[in-house]
Amino acid sequence: MTQAAKRNTDTAGGNAVLKQIAAISRSLAAKPVETPAPESIRIAEALIFASPQPLKAEAIAARLPKGTDVEAVLRMIAAAYEGRGINLVRVAGGWAFRTPTDLAYALADEAAPPPQKLSRAAMEVLSIIAYHQPATRAEIEEIRGVATSKGTLDTLLEAGWIRLRGRRKAPGRPVTFGTTPAFLAQFGLDAITDLPGLEELKGLGFLEGRVPKGLDVPMPSDSDTLAPDEEPLEADMLSVTPLEVDEE
Structure with a gap:
């Protein structure tokens, strides 16, 4: 077979395949989409x-x-x-x-008492847990650079926005904290990964001025699966009240 004849054969074969694909596409497009009852x-x-x-x-x-x-x-x-x-x-x-959020003004009740606002410390702790979970109290304090009161953690536990996840496999076996579905619902998030990243935080004005070199905003995860360096909580810890949490 000459090179010209071979090229013609290849072209004809390629056209046949394209026609087949087009026919299948038309067939699929012609099928009616079933509307739910x-x-x-x-x-x-x-x-x-x-x-x-x-x-x-x-x-x-x-x-x-x-x-x-x-x-x-x-x-x-x-x-x-x-x-x-x-x-x-x-x-x-x-x-x-x-x-809808744009109707909030019409739903506001002037006679109702203003909702309780979280303290700056509570917001910082909640943010750290959301981005760095699972996190222990000591790890939260290391990131904040100041001590974290037990009352701050109790407030977030009582609100239902954080939970006890497990214990860190480390001396003292400290409790680890994570967020809850109630946290997602409260802040209108579908998943924890919807939290803004570094560039989004800059764009929103939350990170102003000179950002320290190497600053990293981790990709958050609230998986129920324990991390390799976590171990399960004791059975009696699963039903404790916030004030009964013993942070070792």
Whole structure:
């Protein structure tokens, strides 16, 4: 076979493959997209509305008819509520109805007492735990450069924003702290990785002036899996009240 004939054969073969791909694409595009049944949408809407916490897609799917595309259901509900006084949003790894932030002014109750604000120390401790978890009290103090009172940790534990994770495999076996789903919900985060990174913090104005060379904002993780240098808490520590935490 001459080189010219071979090129013609290769070209013909390539064109045939392209035609096949195009035919398959047309076939797939022609298939109708199955719309979730109205009853499935109503059930999902009711489940989310009745749940006191953000509801995960898996939990919703378990209550819908078998084979229902739960993601399509959630997209349709979210689209239906877009631009209204209530929105369906992803938060803390689940789905929940929330009022839009731009309507906060209309929902404010002037007669209601102002919400309790966290102290600067509590905000610093919460931020350190969020970014550096699992973290011990000593590690928090090392980052802050000052002592951290037990009362500050108690406040965050009582608020439900931090939890006891385990114990560090180190002398004294100090307790390690991490954040909770309630922390994500409170701050409108779907996952802990939604926390802003170094460049975002600069852009938001939280890191002004000269940033120390080598400053690192770690990629946060709130995995339930213990770190290699952690060990499980004792069974009796899982139900303690904040004031009973013994930081060794």
